[in-house]
Amino acid sequence: MSNINYTTRTEGQTKVYTLMWTVPNFVNLLETKARRELRTAVDARFQLKMQLLGRDNDIIEIYYLSPSALFLKAILTLCLKRFEERSIVMKEYHTVQANKWQYLATLFKRDIASYDGRDIFLLSDGSLRLKFQFMVTNDINVGRAYIPETQLSSDFESLLNDGLFSDVLMKSADGSEYKVHKAVLASRSLVLKAHFEHNTTECITNIVESPLESDVLFEVLTFIYSDKAPRVDDIPERLLAAADFYQLSRLKTLCEEALHKKLTVENAIETLQLADLHSAKTLKQLTLEFIKDGQSQLITKTDGWCKVKSVDLIKTIYEYIMTDDVDVDIK
Template identity: 45%
Template structure:
């Protein structure tokens, strides 16, 4: 891909696995002298609406976007021109500082909808090097594998695998490990099932660990949360997810159970209210739940903001930047789902620096 020396550079490295039907796109967006750009008039704090730069990545269905409001906060998004079944990760690097949002499970990405990736606050505090570029490295893994349905005249028996595995939780005939809740309630389980479902649980049974020797795993989780986690581990279902999704989410994240995390995310989105919207938004940002961030922002935008500001969640906000984010994205009609401003803010800032 040809670089534009007057703006920024986009580098694409694409690979295809024809056996599994997977395309992997490694896209690196390099923004030069970012600290100098943040100090330009183009990005001055007097602007109270989001300004953007959007780039199309040739030979891919993707666009990338960085949004700025003032010089304190950057938001990063991507968009696909077609609906895809995919997973992604993002690394940003500035001088000696880097951070990575790890790859999560596959999900369906709807066409022409901006997907929120992350927010960076006070980027100029991460490095004092005024010449250092900012690297935004996206890894986008697209699966094209589709299993075609086969028409049969003979009905298949009811699939009982999930139910059969669920019975293992109540039948301790062949259990080989005990897992305890914070209150000391014991559940009989099976090391091989736990290990194959969670790398975190697998680590308990590798080598000469205390858990592997004693065959007892003590946890920090309330009994009901632990019961729900184990139900999901054995059956891939969690019937009680709506009871306390915010508690279950913490355990799902801890054990790296991505599908359970997604189920909690969906439950939290379905129970949004004026009273819990701010708490939900903070929780979604803490665990990088991008779909929940977008749905919560849209919910807040469509509700009377006066009522939102009267909630306890709003009163408990500790971060001034978080308040500014809500005001600028919601109140100033800068919601990241709607992109109508075609001004290239990076080009304006780079032009200002080159004139000096």
């Protein structure tokens, strides 16, 4: 049976609710495919729910529910061994509807227990412990009239899909063509903006030749127009290179997050090399932390390690593992 500890405190006009949800023998629970959902008691200020999805419970979705409408900030933290914690998600202040389950985060089975049976994100006794913090404020009136969601993203995406009023043709490396707009491209990417400044070939011909293949270029254009990256979890490696090439910092961050989720012992070296190649500093730091956190001996036995040719990369790994300073500068 899972258990929950509940505390509250007040900070000015904000009330902070902290819930510690502990689920014992969590790996065994994941192997019990008949159990697809866990919930906390209904008599608390907040209810919590965990849904196990996929054929082998590979995906764990986390939800919460409030019995009344609130304006709150939600933080989910994973409690690890040795009293360490890892922040999973933070959702800034927003209005929460009453008695409606709110999605908070997704965990993956592969991140909780690795292929060799080591429990990465569990406590010493095999329990999964999640810390929820809900910061509730009365600074705004949560009962205000409903405001429709913005359509700006969808409206701009329709410009790409329809090609209306386009003034530039963008070609992929494999010959696909996209009708696009100078103003949109230039406002989102300094690299693309440079194509239309001064007396460039692109400025004269209104044709931009891209080195990207069509499937990647379309994803990049979708992000430029809509700020969405629907395939970031499918092709994060290729999108990271594209984001670096066109200097799309937010897309680059999304790719780093997706690659971090996929991090394993087997692909750690390749991920580190990719991060180094494209100056993905956050991903590089997280990968080095992964290697340092008890994984180094396993990683030296992988194919990726055997193929490393960069002395500087090996030196970086060695220096990071040997230092106790987790804030060491990563270049």
